Amino acid sequence: MCPIIKRRKAFTISLLLFAACQLQLSAKKHENLKNWNEGPLTWADYHEAELSPLVSDFAPSVFQFNASKKRVRIQNYKFVYYQVDASLNKDKSYYDPARTDDWDLKARQAVFDTWELYSRYAQSRSLGETTLTYNKTVEDYMNRAQKDIAKFQQESNQFKDTAVINKYGASVRNQLESTKRKTPDLSMADVPAYRYGVYIGAEHEILMGKAGDQLNNMYGFNVGIDYITKRKWYLDFGMSANFTELKVDDFYHDVGYAYDWVTNKSVTNLRLYFNVGHLLDVNQYLRFIPFAGISYSRLQQQSDMIDPSSQNYSYLMSNLNCMAVQAGVNADFMIRHSITPDDITDTSIRFKLYGAYEDWGTGHKAYSVNLGLAIKFDTYSFVNGIFIPIIIF
Numbered sequence: 001m002c003p004i005i006k007r008r009k010a011f012t013i014s015l016l017l018f019a020a021c022q023l024q025l026s027a028k029k030h031e032n033l034k035n036w037n038e039g040p041l042t043w044a045d046y047h048e049a050e051l052s053p054l055v056s057d058f059a060p061s062v063f064q065f066n067a068s069k070k071r072v073r074i075q076n077y078k079f080v081y082y083q084v085d086a087s088l089n090k091d092k093s094y095y096d097p098a099r100t101d102d103w104d105l106k107a108r109q110a111v112f113d114t115w116e117l118y119s120r121y122a123q124s125r126s127l128g129e130t131t132l133t134y135n136k137t138v139e140d141y142m143n144r145a146q147k148d149i150a151k152f153q154q155e156s157n158q159f160k161d162t163a164v165i166n167k168y169g170a171s172v173r174n175q176l177e178s179t180k181r182k183t184p185d186l187s188m189a190d191v192p193a194y195r196y197g198v199y200i201g202a203e204h205e206i207l208m209g210k211a212g213d214q215l216n217n218m219y220g221f222n223v224g225i226d227y228i229t230k231r232k233w234y235l236d237f238g239m240s241a242n243f244t245e246l247k248v249d250d251f252y253h254d255v256g257y258a259y260d261w262v263t264n265k266s267v268t269n270l271r272l273y274f275n276v277g278h279l280l281d282v283n284q285y286l287r288f289i290p291f292a293g294i295s296y297s298r299l300q301q302q303s304d305m306i307d308p309s310s311q312n313y314s315y316l317m318s319n320l321n322c323m324a325v326q327a328g329v330n331a332d333f334m335i336r337h338s339i340t341p342d343d344i345t346d347t348s349i350r351f352k353l354y355g356a357y358e359d360w361g362t363g364h365k366a367y368s369v370n371l372g373l374a375i376k377f378d379t380y381s382f383v384n385g386i387f388i389p390i391i392i393f
Helices: 003-031 102-126 131-155 162-178 209-214
Strands: 033-035 063-074 077-089 194-208 218-228 233-245 266-278 286-306 315-339 344-359 365-381
Touching: 063 102, 063 131, 077 102, 102 131, 102 162, 131 162, 194 209, 194 233, 194 344, 209 365, 218 266, 218 365, 233 286, 266 315, 286 344, 315 365
Parallel strands: 077 315
Antiparallel strands: 033 077, 063 077, 194 218, 194 365, 218 233, 233 266, 266 286, 286 315, 315 344, 344 365
């Protein structure tokens, strides 16, 4: 057999063995934790051991919060949230059969019920909180649970007073029955104070009038950042770059360069724009954004003249500059909503339609209809501040 094939075979076998070990370790880790909802405690959940008389057979029982991220879909929203469960770590839990009875198990169950009660409190609070606040919430309820258990331990004379165990256990069970675990709902999808997004896509510019007689239609791309306030005002900062060719050779004579724009070289139209609009939600999948704005436009073509200040003989760019206006509408179709403990993100397909007017001077006015298709990513800000996008020219 070829040595290369042997090495590949050995490598494949090693990967399979590694994967099998990881699966086994993962399964073992899951088996060593018992969640409260898996049923009441039994002595089978503990390791049997002969303990020293100086060691409490109750103390080694380890209860904890087991937090994990869960995903659930409600209508068009995918929720990612923290699930907080009360768990028993069976690796660290022991009992001495010679020193225990059913009352010890009832006391342990009462402690387990206390952890479950406070995990439900933490669950309810953590659904709408960020990771940082969630960590503080869990820590707070862990401390509260430990204080209640310490009080129960003291009043029950180290979990030996059966009357106190009965009373405390019944009280916790009643609280569990009236405290249901909170689950995600659409109220979590309320838009926070501000939201902003980025988009990138393709654009097609159809020229009309005299400009349409002198230039071919343009094709290019656009990128931008938009920002939506709580009152659904829309601010859009972006840039587009469109490319075309001249239909005529006498489009423009650049006196400064003694250069005539010609048909055998491409023409670029760079546009930096700022639009203001308002968000109109049709439903959870579709929204329209009518807008109007201004832009700085530069139409340019590479000349045949060498830049004298350049050491690599680069050519000068001949250009026409102007301010322009535009107005139109965006149609955003949502394809994915995701709500996590830290933010809300939307992914959408944007259809763009707008008209623009540019006057490059010397009689070169252009009316155009612009069509665009872009993919857009929105995120929602949970802070009560103002996000100001900065465009670097």
